[in-house]
Amino acid sequence: MEKYISIKDLEDAALQTLPRAVRDYYKSGATEEYTLAENRRAFQRLRIRPKCLVGVTDCDISTTVFGEKVSMPVGISPTAMQRMAHPDGETANVKAAEAEGVIYILSTIATSSIEEVAEAAPKAMKWFQLYIYNDREVTRKLVLRAEQAGYKALVLTVDTPMIGIRRADVRNKFTLPAHLKLANFDGFLSTKIHNTGEGSGLNNYVESLFDKSLTWDEIKWLKSITKLPIVAKGVLRGDDAVKAVKAGCGGILVSNHGARQLDGVPSTIEALPEIVEAVKHYNVELFMDGGVTTGTDVYKALALGAKMVFVGRPALWGLTVGGQEGVQRMLSLFRNELEYTFQIAGTPTVADITKDMVRHESAYSRL
Structure with missing residues (x-):
């Protein structure tokens, strides 16, 4: 792994290894992929302003999330169907998270079950990403299983009334390979994604099973069936962030779904300051994902108000290249750069990273 x-x-190594349909599914964004590129470019427009002669002889990059300590402010975002990347899939990913002391978020649409992931890494801090199905009983059972298996939070995706247009998936008629299934379900729900018809099998799955009529009242329903903290994932507006908090969310994950839902929305690092300002008087923890590929990206997000960041695709690339070892390599690269x-x-500490540590490039345009 040292060569990476x-x-x-x-x-680069992962994209050369993966089959075309899987590669395109993991890497693609919505329609013209403008926001996909902006997720990365926006970080490049921010400048770090280092302080000199501070006398930093050591640093502590650990932080606390919902009262529990993590080794660094980098966690693993939920990504679907990870056994397409490596035979061990989600279980390898969560073992890496456990070994490195970071948070792992399991997707509802996983190829390893809630229980398999819990058993693979019993000491890992695990959160469960949740979609709300038309059949509320399906959702309720998922929440109950996550609680019983020791997951510490629910991450409710709020930006997916339907799956965005991902042209590569349409061209490839993407579906889950036949030897895999959606492991959190039994029977039809575990294999329905194979029944593609026209276009993307995932689009057809979501179109028929996810509830488009959701409102913020659904948070209240979730709180009535669980004591776990709820994180709203997919918020890009300050007013939506306030609605999430008022509905009962303890956390907000600023995210544009890896730029996979609607092209032309802001990058997440651009959206972050508005949301920080909107909820500054509320007791809520703010996280961010999207376009994070270096330790300096993480630092910039912390300076603009994120408690920590999550990474999705980087974990998939590490998983593809080397299973658990590859994901640990990915995390160690972030740790070293940070x-x-x-x-x-x-x-020297996360608390020392204040807003004045970064400036937008426009502040220097007069020079």
Whole structure:
């Protein structure tokens, strides 16, 4: 694994390895993929302003999330169907998270079950990403299983009344390979995704089973059936963030679904400051994902108000290249780059990273 010295190295190796349909599914964004590119480019428009001669002899990059300590402010976002990347899939990913002391979020649409993932890494801090199905009993049972298996939070995806137009998936008539199934379900729900008809099998699955009529009242229903904290994933507006908090969410994950839902929306790092400002007087924890590929990206997100960031595709690239070891390599690269950034920028702890540590490039345009 030592030959991979950046997340880009892992990405390049993974894209050369994966079958075309799987590769395209993991890497693609919505329609013209403008936002997909912006998720990364927006980070490049931010400048870190290091403090000199601070006397930083060591740094501590750990942080606390919902009262529990994690080794660094980087966790693993939910991504679907990980056994397409590696035979061990989600179980390898969560073992890596456990070994590195970071949060792992399991997707509802996983190829390893809630229970398999819990058994694979009993000491890992695990959250469960949730979609709300037309049949509320399906959703209620998923929540109950997650609670019983020791998951610490529910991550409700709020930006998916339907799946965005991903042209590569339509062209490839993407579906889950026949030897795999959606492991959190039995019978028809576990294999329905194979029945593609026209276009993408995932689109057809979501179209027929997810509830488009959802409102913020659904948070109240969730709170009536669980004591777990609820994180709203997919928020890009300040007013929606306030609605999420008022409905009972304890966390907000600023996300544009990896730029896979609607093209032309803001990058997540662009959307973050508005949401930070909107909820500054509320007791809520803010997270962010999208386009994070370096330790300096993580640092910039922390400076703009994120409690921590989550990464999805980088974990898939590491998983593809080397299973658990590959994911651990990915996390170690982030850890190393983040430690360097803390030290050179003159901020020994997460608490020392304040908003004045970054500026938009436009602040320097007059020079």
